[in-house]
Amino acid sequence: MKTSSETIDWIHSLLPFGIKPGLKRMEWMLDKLDHPEKRLKTIHVGGTNGKGSTVSFLRHALEEAGYCIGTFTSPYIETFEERISVNGVPIEEEALVNCANRIRPLVEELAESDLGSPTEFEVITTIGFLYFATIAKVDLVIVEVGLGGRLDSTNVITPLISVITSIGFDHMHILGNSLEEITSEKAGIIKENCPIVSGVSQAEGRAIIREKAKQTSSPYYQLGEDFTQLLMESSEEKQVFxxxxxxxxxITLTMQGPHQRENASVAIAVLDLLKNMGFTIGERELIRGLQKTTWLGRFEKISNHPLIVLDGAHNKEGLxxxxxxxxxxxxxxxxxxLLAATKEKDMEILLEPFSEMDAHFTFTSFDFFRAAEATTLYNQSPVALNQKGYHQNWETAFDEEMKMLDNRxxxxxxxxLYFVSTVRKKWYSKKDMNQM
Structure with a gap:
């Protein structure tokens, strides 16, 4: 492989192997590579919602303090390469190709073994560890869990600090149907004698995390108990808490919503622990880093006049x-x-928070193998949402919505998030064309 395009095509060719929970394939590949993950200082961030935003809060604050920070996140919004970034800059082509070429023979050898082929995500995770350890040589890597925790491919690391941002009902076909089952999977990232910071709100979830922390002799810090946040001021541009x-x-945030105050609070608790571990993070840098933080596709304004917001909310808690x-x-x-969703989503449950709001919903679809039909979403949506319509073509639906916007x-x-990414790319490509 000589180009990013070839490399990404090869990685995507592993997609049919699907999701195969377990760590044996990861451990086998990393052992062959002399364990790059063990050469890294890491923070491990799991949870249902808020992972990406918390990673971003941490990165910006640590960058302000002068550190070189790697981030491993998913899914991507703009380009595949952004999943593996250093100080917000995606992995460069030469490094991506280099790491993938080193790993490909191992993938092919593993595919012939009893363990079977590694998955797409396992290969991306391995590329990330190899890049951060051997090429980028960062001060710290913030690793976002892909799915669950206990059996996620990222769970081969022993981090400085583990983080669980929240617990909600998502990926239940893999993680379980109860809050207790889902929490147990998420709590699988807690390691022996490794501090755990939790933003989990439910009492039953907290109890499971507290018990796992006790079993592993891990110091436990809980939002709402050991630290908390209180809103002071709010406007369309910012919030102060x-x-x-x-x-x-x-703290002043440009990121909006009560959940972002909670995510920022979790990040501050982590930063304070890092200071106790020898990291130098001044108060001015911490406050400035949090204020600067943004995260693509998370209540992201792409236009002020008219006001258009993209938000990757895709489960009950996110909505x-x-x-x-x-x-x-x-x-x-x-x-x-304007809403599009994947096939497994239940609109009646997801849209319940909006039942009392004066809101109009247009349901649509997009080019994605798991995307639901617009009519399916329309028919599923609550009867209480009497202001609703649908259009199968999202671009037509978007243009129609634009005509309905005014100053209020x-x-x-x-x-x-896949739909948000699609809309975002089209919006900015149009803007670029108009400026030519």
Whole structure:
């Protein structure tokens, strides 16, 4: 392989191997590579929602403090390469090709063994560890869990700190149907004598994490118990809150919504632990880094006039957070939603948070093998949502929605991160064309 395009095509060719929970294939490949993951200092971030935002809060604060920070995240919004980044800069072509060519013979050898071929995500994870350890040589890597925790391919690391941002109902066909089952899978990232910081809100979830921390002799820090946050001021542009712990801080965020105050609070607790481990992070750098933080596709404004927001909310808890964000920051606006989702989603459950809001929903679809039909989403949606319509072609639907916007009305594009990514690419490609 000589180019990024060839390399990414090869990686995607492993997609048919699907999701195969377990760590044996990862351990086999990493052993052959002399364990690059053991040469890295890491933070491991799991949870249902809030992982990406928490990773971004941590990265920006640590960058402000002068550190070189690797991030491993998924899925991507703009380009495949952004999943493996250093200080926000995606892996360069030469490095991606180099790492993939080193790994490909191992993948082929493994495919012929009893363990079978590694999955696409396992190969991407291995490329990330190899790149960070041998080429980028970063100070710290913030690793986002792909799915679950206990059997996720990232769970081969022994981090400085483990983080569980939240627990909700997603990927239940793999993680379990109860909050307790899902939490147990997420808590699988907790390692022996490794501090755990939790943003989990449910009492039953906290109890499981607390018990796992006790079993592993891991110091446990819980949002709402060991640290908390209190909103002070809010507008369409920002929110200001007080972080309350052993020392209180006033924090300004451009990231919007109550859930982002919680994610930022979890990040601050992690940063304070890192300071105790010898990292030098000044108060000014910490506060400035959090204020600078943005995250593509998470309540991202792509236009102010008219107001258009992209949000990757795609499960019950994520859409509840989106509804709360609108109530907090945009209480006097009229809302129009353009929504596409994957086949396994239940609209009646997902849209319940909006049943009392003055909102219009247009359901659509997009070019993705798991995308639901627009009519299916329309028919599933709650009867209480009497302001609704559908159009199978999302670009036509988007153009129609644009005609409905005025100074009081905003458009929210949501339902799937894959859909948000599709809309975002089209929006910015059009803008670029108009500027030529």
């Amino acid at each position: 007080e972080y309350q712990s052993k020392e209180n801080r006033v 509840a957070s989106l509804a709360n964000t609108l109530k907090q920051h945009y209480p006097n606006r009229k809302y129009r939603f 009305t905003m458009l929210i594009v949501c339902g799937s």
